[in-house]
Amino acid sequence: MLTFTPKGIYCPYADVYIDPWRGVDRAIVTHAHSDHARGGSRQYLATPVTKALMHARMGIDLNIEAVGYGEPITINGVRFSLHPAGHIPGSAQVHVEHKGEVWVATGDYKRQEDGISTPFEPVRCHTLITECTFGLPIYRWKEPREVFAELNAWWRGNAANGICSVISAYSLGKAQRVMTGVDRSIGPILVHGAVANMNTVLQECGLELPRWEHITKDTPKERFRNALVITPGSALDTTWANRMKPFSSAMASGWMQLRGWRRRANIEKGFVLSDHADWDGLLHTVRESGAERVIATHGYTDLFSQYLRSVGSDAAAETTEFVGEAGADLQEGTRSVDPPGRPATPAE
Amino acid sequence: MNREAALFDQLDATTSTTAKVDALATYFREADDADKLWVIALLSGRRPKRPVTSTQLRRWAAEVSGIPDWLFEASYHVVGDFAETVTHIATLEERITKRLSEWVRYVEDLKDLPEEDKATRVKAAWAGLEGMELFVFNKIITGGFRIGVSQKVMVKGLSKATGVGDDVLAHRLMGNWSPHGSSFEELVFGANAGDDHSRPYPFYLAYGIEGPEGTAAGAGLNDLLPLGDPREWQAEHKWDGIRGQVIMRGGQRFLWSRGEELVTDKYPELAALRDALPNGTVLDGEILAWKDDAALPFAELQKRIGRKSVGKKLLADVPVIFMAYDVMEHEGEDIRQRPLSERRQRLEALVAAARHPALALSPTLPFRTWEEIVAHREHARSSSIEGLMLKRLNSTYEVGRRRGDWWKWKVDPLRIDAVLTFSMQGHGRRADLYTDHTFGLWHNGELVTFAKAYSGLTDAEMKEVDAFVKKNTLERFGPVRQVKAELVFEIAFEGISASTRHKSGVAVRFPRIARWRKDKKAEDANTLDDLKSMIR
Numbered sequence: 001m002l003t004f005t006p007k008g009i010y011c012p013y014a015d016v017y018i019d020p021w022r023g024v025d026r027a028i029v030t031h032a033h034s035d036h037a038r039g040g041s042r043q044y045l046a047t048p049v050t051k052a053l054m055h056a057r058m059g060i061d062l063n064i065e066a067v068g069y070g071e072p073i074t075i076n077g078v079r080f081s082l083h084p085a086g087h088i089p090g091s092a093q094v095h096v097e098h099k100g101e102v103w104v105a106t107g108d109y110k111r112q113e114d115g116i117s118t119p120f121e122p123v124r125c126h127t128l129i130t131e132c133t134f135g136l137p138i139y140r141w142k143e144p145r146e147v148f149a150e151l152n153a154w155w156r157g158n159a160a161n162g163i164c165s166v167i168s169a170y171s172l173g174k175a176q177r178v179m180t181g182v183d184r185s186i187g188p189i190l191v192h193g194a195v196a197n198m199n200t201v202l203q204e205c206g207l208e209l210p211r212w213e214h215i216t217k218d219t220p221k222e223r224f225r226n227a228l229v230i231t232p233g234s235a236l237d238t239t240w241a242n243r244m245k246p247f248s249s250a251m252a253s254g255w256m257q258l259r260g261w262r263r264r265a266n267i268e269k270g271f272v273l274s275d276h277a278d279w280d281g282l283l284h285t286v287r288e289s290g291a292e293r294v295i296a297t298h299g300y301t302d303l304f305s306q307y308l309r310s311v312g313s314d315a316a317a318e319t320t321e322f323v324g325e326a327g328a329d330l331q332e333g334t335r336s337v338d339p340p341g342r343p344a345t346p347a348e
Numbered sequence: 349m350n351r352e353a354a355l356f357d358q359l360d361a362t363t364s365t366t367a368k369v370d371a372l373a374t375y376f377r378e379a380d381d382a383d384k385l386w387v388i389a390l391l392s393g394r395r396p397k398r399p400v401t402s403t404q405l406r407r408w409a410a411e412v413s414g415i416p417d418w419l420f421e422a423s424y425h426v427v428g429d430f431a432e433t434v435t436h437i438a439t440l441e442e443r444i445t446k447r448l449s450e451w452v453r454y455v456e457d458l459k460d461l462p463e464e465d466k467a468t469r470v471k472a473a474w475a476g477l478e479g480m481e482l483f484v485f486n487k488i489i490t491g492g493f494r495i496g497v498s499q500k501v502m503v504k505g506l507s508k509a510t511g512v513g514d515d516v517l518a519h520r521l522m523g524n525w526s527p528h529g530s531s532f533e534e535l536v537f538g539a540n541a542g543d544d545h546s547r548p549y550p551f552y553l554a555y556g557i558e559g560p561e562g563t564a565a566g567a568g569l570n571d572l573l574p575l576g577d578p579r580e581w582q583a584e585h586k587w588d589g590i591r592g593q594v595i596m597r598g599g600q601r602f603l604w605s606r607g608e609e610l611v612t613d614k615y616p617e618l619a620a621l622r623d624a625l626p627n628g629t630v631l632d633g634e635i636l637a638w639k640d641d642a643a644l645p646f647a648e649l650q651k652r653i654g655r656k657s658v659g660k661k662l663l664a665d666v667p668v669i670f671m672a673y674d675v676m677e678h679e680g681e682d683i684r685q686r687p688l689s690e691r692r693q694r695l696e697a698l699v700a701a702a703r704h705p706a707l708a709l710s711p712t713l714p715f716r717t718w719e720e721i722v723a724h725r726e727h728a729r730s731s732s733i734e735g736l737m738l739k740r741l742n743s744t745y746e747v748g749r750r751r752g753d754w755w756k757w758k759v760d761p762l763r764i765d766a767v768l769t770f771s772m773q774g775h776g777r778r779a780d781l782y783t784d785h786t787f788g789l790w791h792n793g794e795l796v797t798f799a800k801a802y803s804g805l806t807d808a809e810m811k812e813v814d815a816f817v818k819k820n821t822l823e824r825f826g827p828v829r830q831v832k833a834e835l836v837f838e839i840a841f842e843g844i845s846a847s848t849r850h851k852s853g854v855a856v857r858f859p860r861i862a863r864w865r866k867d868k869k870a871e872d873a874n875t876l877d878d879l880k881s882m883i884r
Contacts, residue, residue, distance in 0.1 A: 136419075136422070136423050136426060137413055137415050137419065137420075137423055137436070137437050138423045138426065138427055138433060138436035138437060139436070140436065257436065258426075258427055258432070258779060258780065259360070259429070259432055259776075259779070260427070260428050260429075260774075260775075260776060260777055260778065260779025260780055260781075261779070261780065262360075263496070263776065263777035264777045264778070264781070264807070266363075268361050268362055268363065269361050300426075303419065303422050306418075306419075307415070307416070307419055310416055310419075
């Protein structure tokens with residue numbers, strides 16, 4: 001019912017693509033991150049929030065039809081509906097039904113509640129196409145409130161010493177999650193322009209956010225001293241960040257789980273806060289879906305599907321052009337990992 | 349152990365040395381003596397004897413996590429650190445609270461237990477700890493406590509907390525002590541310090557001659573001119589052996605290598621020095637493989653390293669000598685604060701009086717001008733010499749690596765263009781990136797492996813090569829990927845010798861990536877014959 005083509009995940013019965021990475025006639029978009037919502041297609045279908053975000057990011061003249069969670073749309077006999085994925089505001093899983101057979105493409109998702117997105121809703125299906133950005137047993141997340149306690153302690157400590165706290169977080173989703181989760185009594189929340197843009201759109205969509213200020217060249221330097229600055233990682237290494245000195249740098253991302261990534265990111269503090277499902281969340285989702293067949297996309301697809309097969313599932317891996325969890329320059333394109341094989345090293 | 353966990357979290361969260369020193373100082377002021385001793389021990393490379401094998405640990409880790417062995421292995425290659433992998437995989441069930449010293453005891457007590465009891469106890473610890481505490485426990489049990497804090501930084505923190513100078517501390521922390529036999533008082537404040545005859549002095553290490561403003565040195569005279577008047581300097585060869593310290597005290601002889609390893613028993617031919625040197629003597633020098641009045645290549649000496657007992661044949665094939673170049677203790681007195689010129693005189697007298705075939709004196713090189721030093725360097729490459737040492741005649745014998753009075757001036761490295769053939773994920777800050785590379789040279793239309801190298805690329809280049817490896821994998825051998833022969837790198841190395849242990853027939857010293865030759869195609873890389881022609 002769904003196939004993997006060079007343009008993306010495709011439903012031939014309805015002639016519809018899900019998150020295509022090339023321009024097509026008709027596209028369903030799971031969420032507004034740039035590796036899933038791409039330009040060039042004639043007609044889009046997405047949740048109202050995703051529609052608003054896409055217009056803000058990619059232009060007002062895109063032809064996007066908004067569909068609420070759970071509202072069915074039938075195209076050429078195939079019934080499509082969108083269901084909350086809990087990844088970022090507006091994010092959706094795609095439920096596809098044709099002649100009694102059900103497939104679900106999860107898009108990106110997480111099982112933790114983040115305070116800004118509609119929580120993930122399990123959907124039963126015959127075949128599940130799941131992401132597995134963090135599909136290894138080394139990725140298991142702590143409770144967000146524990147992470148926010150660490151984050152608050154870091155911010156509070158810096159603020160007490162007049163040091164600005166600069167956290168790099170993806171401007172759509174992670175940034176708002178951080179704003180919403182921190183203890184606002186510590187100091188002001190200042191944001192980079194990219195974050196400000198997303199904040200504005202999301203507030204127009206009805207999301208409630210704590211008070212924030214857009215950093216401009218008129219922002220007084222003293223304002224930074226006890227502030228939490230939220231910025232995309234790319235701005236951290238530019239002169240833009242100079243005015244905040246002295247500052248302590250941090251990053252909020254699932255990749256911060258590994259010391260190696262943390263050290264390589266050249267930041268002082270890593271907070272393990274991910275908008276993707278961890279190992280347990282992925283397995284839980286596979287079980288809850290009741291799927292007879294699982295297809296793993298972006299992430300440790302080979303290993304994750306091999307594991308599912310080892311516990312008796314019918315599972316396969318497919319290559320896509322989705323990126324997974326962004327984190328400043330940690331964004332490395334599609335990540336793939338070796339399947340296990342005979343242990344050997346090349347001859348000396 | 350929560351106090352130590354908090355300390356390591358702090359150390360992990362900063363790249364500033366000052367902040368690390370401050371965190372350590374605060375810890376050393378506040379923590380309990382028994383635990384402090386273990387922090388000092390662990391951060392200076394001392395650890396309890398490993399009571400379990402890595403195979404056992406892997407099996408138990410897979411068992412507790414309920415995942416197949418292959419998935420544990422694959423996870424390990426992504427994380428790049430065994431202790432960390434287990435930390436992420438284990439699940440806290442019921443918290444166990446113990447102090448660091450108690451956890452070390454817990455690990456030490458495993459030693460004589462039957463395997464199933466070891467398994468039970470290790471698994472209990474994994475279920476009782478989480479986060480940094482679990483990571484520290486795993487580091488204790490697996491050994492290799494490298495967490496981004498050098499011994500030098502630890503000593504600075506300890507010095508700040510105790511008011512004892514860091515040079516004095518560095519000396520007191522040398523040698524054979526263990527937290528079992530010493531108290532914090534004894535170790536740090538030096539009570540009973542005289543009891544330990546084997547205690548070595550910290551080595552004085554030289555920096556390389558630098559070009560202007562800290563750039564790498566060129567080959568030129570200009571780099572020497574800042575040293576001032578040549579008459580104030582002494583020049584020697586820089587020997588390519590194992591830095592060592594010979595200690596004669598209380599009728600006993602000890603031999604230490606630079607890695608603070610007591611290697612007395614590995615080099616029995618140096619044992620006879622006991623009768624040749626007077627009590628109260630400590631010499632600094634180089635252990636060299638030496639035969640027929642000439643040094644053997646380092647590759648030969650390597651056969652002796654790591655051997656606990658040495659057979660007759662090896663002793664005859666690869667005999668060693670001690671090439672002395674300094675004296676730190678003479679007639680029972682610490683003379684490190686006396687000028688080199690005086691120490692050198694005493695050393696010459698000691699070596700002359702010893703008249704022992706296994707004790708040689710590193711000759712000083714005659715020169716009047718820096719031009720002559722440049723000329724000496726040009727002739728300094730041989731199988732056992734890697735350049736020159738320049739030492740100020742009035743220099744004291746310092747602790748650790750210092751700028752100013754001692755400089756090393758290596759000969760320019762040899763270089764060859766080789767093709768990237770295999771790659772593996774790295775460790776530490778290179779975890780989950782393909783950074784550990786194998787390089788080949790052409791021979792009969794095939795690439796023959798000649799070296800592995802990990803360092804030398806910028807972070808950006810590292811990522812670019814990682815992406816190349818992922819896109820151009822031909823075959824996977826476990827964690828190792830064979831890649832398409834396409835990328836060419838200039839590999840620099842220090843020495844070269846023929847070797848029967850290497851498939852290429854050649855062993856090179858300290859290979860590293862000098863630069864990425866994006867201008868060259870794989871077929872433009874050098875051949876194995878080109879490499880062999882570099883052997884003299």
